[in-house]
Amino acid sequence: xxxxxxxxxxxxxxxxxxxxxxxxxxxxxxxxxxxxxxxxxxxxxxxxxxxxxxxxxxxxxxxxxxxxxxxxxxxxxxxxxxxxxxxxxxxxxxxxxxxxxxxxxxxxxxxxxxxxxxxxxxxxxxxxxxxxxxxxxxxxxxxxxxxxxxxxxxxxxxxxxxxxxxxxxxxxxxxxxxxxxxxxxxxxxxxxxxxxxxxxxxxxxxxxxxxxxxxxxxxxxxxxxxxxxxxxxxxxxxxxxxxxxxxxxxxxxxxxxxxxxxxxxxxxxxxxxxxxxxxxxxxxxxxxxxxxxxxxxxxxxxxxxxxxxxxxxxxxxxxxxxxxxxxxxxxxxxxxxxxxxxxxxxxxxxxxxxxxxxxxxxxxxxxxxxxxxxxxxxxxxxxxxxxxxxxxxxxxxxxxxxxxxxxxxxxxxxxxxxxxxxxxxxxxxxxxxxxxxxxxxxxxxxxxxxxxxxxxxxxxxxxxxxxxxxxxxxxxxxxxxxxxxxxxxxxxxx
Numbered sequence: 001x002x003x004x005x006x007x008x009x010x011x012x013x014x015x016x017x018x019x020x021x022x023x024x025x026x027x028x029x030x031x032x033x034x035x036x037x038x039x040x041x042x043x044x045x046x047x048x049x050x051x052x053x054x055x056x057x058x059x060x061x062x063x064x065x066x067x068x069x070x071x072x073x074x075x076x077x078x079x080x081x082x083x084x085x086x087x088x089x090x091x092x093x094x095x096x097x098x099x100x101x102x103x104x105x106x107x108x109x110x111x112x113x114x115x116x117x118x119x120x121x122x123x124x125x126x127x128x129x130x131x132x133x134x135x136x137x138x139x140x141x142x143x144x145x146x147x148x149x150x151x152x153x154x155x156x157x158x159x160x161x162x163x164x165x166x167x168x169x170x171x172x173x174x175x176x177x178x179x180x181x182x183x184x185x186x187x188x189x190x191x192x193x194x195x196x197x198x199x200x201x202x203x204x205x206x207x208x209x210x211x212x213x214x215x216x217x218x219x220x221x222x223x224x225x226x227x228x229x230x231x232x233x234x235x236x237x238x239x240x241x242x243x244x245x246x247x248x249x250x251x252x253x254x255x256x257x258x259x260x261x262x263x264x265x266x267x268x269x270x271x272x273x274x275x276x277x278x279x280x281x282x283x284x285x286x287x288x289x290x291x292x293x294x295x296x297x298x299x300x301x302x303x304x305x306x307x308x309x310x311x312x313x314x315x316x317x318x319x320x321x322x323x324x325x326x327x328x329x330x331x332x333x334x335x336x337x338x339x340x341x342x343x344x345x346x347x348x349x350x351x352x353x354x355x356x357x358x359x360x361x362x363x364x365x366x367x368x369x370x371x372x373x374x375x376x377x378x379x380x381x382x383x384x385x386x387x388x389x390x391x392x393x394x395x396x397x398x399x400x401x402x403x404x405x406x407x408x409x410x411x412x413x414x415x416x417x418x419x420x421x422x423x424x425x426x427x428x429x430x431x432x433x434x435x436x437x438x439x440x441x442x443x444x445x446x447x448x449x450x451x452x453x454x455x456x457x458x459x460x461x462x463x464x465x466x467x468x469x470x471x472x473x474x475x476x477x478x479x480x481x482x483x484x485x486x487x488x489x490x491x492x493x494x
Contacts, residue, residue: 002262005332009064011073013116016040044125053127056120060113061136067099068092095176096133105142110153118162128167133174135181144177149186183224190309195221196237201273204299204434211418212410215397218420220307222370231368235308239299240316245326247316250274251292252282257324268327294483297350297457301485304354305430317351318343350463357454364393364422371395396421402442429488433480440479447476450491458484
């Protein structure tokens with residue numbers, strides 16, 4: 001049967017979910033509760049010893065009491081008018097999509113949230129929080145519109161002496177008036193960047209945006225974030241999450257298939273920028289499968305070449321599918337489980353290689369400052385015997401013929417290939433070909449420069465590393481396969 005598998009409709013904000021602990025199943029509830037608390041603390045302590053931080057996903061925008069026809073557990077029985085937002089007709093506001101919206105217009109209502117967060121830090125050792133529909137926490141006065149993050153509940157969380165040291169991640173939207181607040185949560189707060197997610201999907205899957213949009217994604221959506229964020233790390237770049245299709249399903253399904261959720265296929269996001277490439281669902285058409293795989297590899301290469309903080313949905317690194325279900329919140333079964341026996345080891349190899357390369361080029365891709373335009377010629381610097389030291393990453397954008405991208409080309413829908421050259425203490429060139437045929441790239445810079453090919457998204461042989469593996473070396477030009485991305489570095493810098 002169906003269940004509240006994700007725990008999204010929260011009943012008790014301070015309690016670990018006992019069924020997650022296998023050894024506690026079947027025990028007396030009070031004993032199981034103690035087991036769960038101790039087990040969770042020990043698990044987090046062990047993760048800390050292994051060098052991991054633990055981020056808890058929290059939902060303070062609605063409760064399990066649902067709409068006016070829902071059950072009464074706590075707030076509804078204590079003081080319904082105080083704890084829930086209602087419109088002028090007395091109807092519950094549903095800015096969460098789950099029947100109700102918690103009310104933070106009174107400062108007294110902030111305390112239980114702050115106390116709940118503190119408990120997770122003090123008792124369990126949580127390092128930070130990801131706030132579901134975080135715009136709801138900005139609605140801290142009697143009006144319907146969000147406040148500035150420097151006011152209200154959000155400001156109280158950031159200034160709390162315990163919570164101020166935690167990593168805070170906002171899902172910067174809700175369904176209420178002016179609820180979309182991407183880039184508005186202030187310095188020091190990381191934000192899920194759906195602009196990045198949708199930009200990459202539209203560029204690679206539906207071919208519906210020009211290269212300017214992909215370039216902005218690669219630059220950490222600087223058009224949105226740079227004005228209010230001190231660091232590009234504030235942008236959490238991702239291709240898919242628990243909400244919506246898995247990465248593989250984005251390429252295998254054009255529409256959601258949620259009938260098993262028993263809501264008439266009405267639940268889940270109706271439009272995902274997805275495309276099935278000629279056949280709806282998983283199949284054995286080798287040509288369609290190869291095209292899907294090629295696009296997935298290219299998208300992953302772009303994700304790992306982007307400025308900001310990266311997130312990959314568990315299972316996407318090896319090709320997980322949910323059979324087209326894009327809202328598996330209620331599926332506590334094999335549909336939503338991680339089926340490790342089905343993993344695609346080749347795709348896992350690609351992700352491991354990309355992780356290694358991103359670590360190698362962290363000064364460029366995980367920079368704490370925004371990229372800036374080149375100051376002079378990259379090529380002349382690499383032709384010198386001594387490496388020029390720059391204080392900030394410089395980013396040059398080039399066409400396939402090696403010329404600089406002009407203002408006319410950025411928004412020309414017919415232009416589907418370009419390159420990004422990053423330079424500081426290291427140098428990295430990323431070539432992108434988002435069209436159905438191969439193309440010859442003239443490499444920017446001096447024609448005598450030699451380039452190591454670090455990875456080719458279309459060639460699984462380049463994903464493997466180990467003893468005896470050497471990089472292919474090219475100069476002047478290189479042929480890029482259809483729907484592919486290539487990373488290169490000059491031989492002087494390698």
